[in-house]
Amino acid sequence: MSSSQPDDNRGDAPAARKFGERLRTLIASAYPDERKRPGYARLAKEIREKTGGTISGTYLWELATEKKSNVTLEQLDVLAQFFGVPPAYFFDDQVTETVNSQLALLTALRDAQVQGMALRAIGLSQKSLKSINEMIERVRELEGLPDEDRHQTGNRNPHQT
Known part of the structure; x- marks a missing residue:
């Protein structure tokens, strides 16, 4: 094969x-x-x-x-x-991981509250975006949720390209 x-x-x-x-x-x-x-x-x-x-x-x-x-x-x-x-996607683990992280983002953006937060963040300074990201990470820790940012994208700051 x-x-x-x-x-x-x-x-x-x-x-x-x-x-x-x-x-x-x-x-x-x-x-x-x-x-x-x-x-x-x-x-x-x-x-x-x-x-x-x-x-x-x-x-x-x-x-x-x-x-x-x-x-x-x-x-x-x-x-x-x-x-x-x-x-x-069906047989390459790296492609699967990349696509699944994109799917997770799309799924999250279907949530009206997540979408609203993202839209309200438009135009904020990098410093403000970093502060918001740190707050979200802290709340995720408090709620025992995994660090999706690192796991899904491999990038600590999702606002960087």
């Missing part, structure tokens, strides 16, 4: 687990409200409508639940196109 192709060995549980986890992460990011999240048949229909690619609901379920990991390159491309990620 070359490193540029996805694993198509059904017996390789770690590959199936990684692929399934990554697919479920993408589904949850695209449909954050579980009550409105489509079933696999409906999701397959949406994928076909958006990409023109063919994939069945049953096959999506098998991939997501780690029953199968033998995805074809064509199906990999269809899934990547639908979810707006590079195909390497």
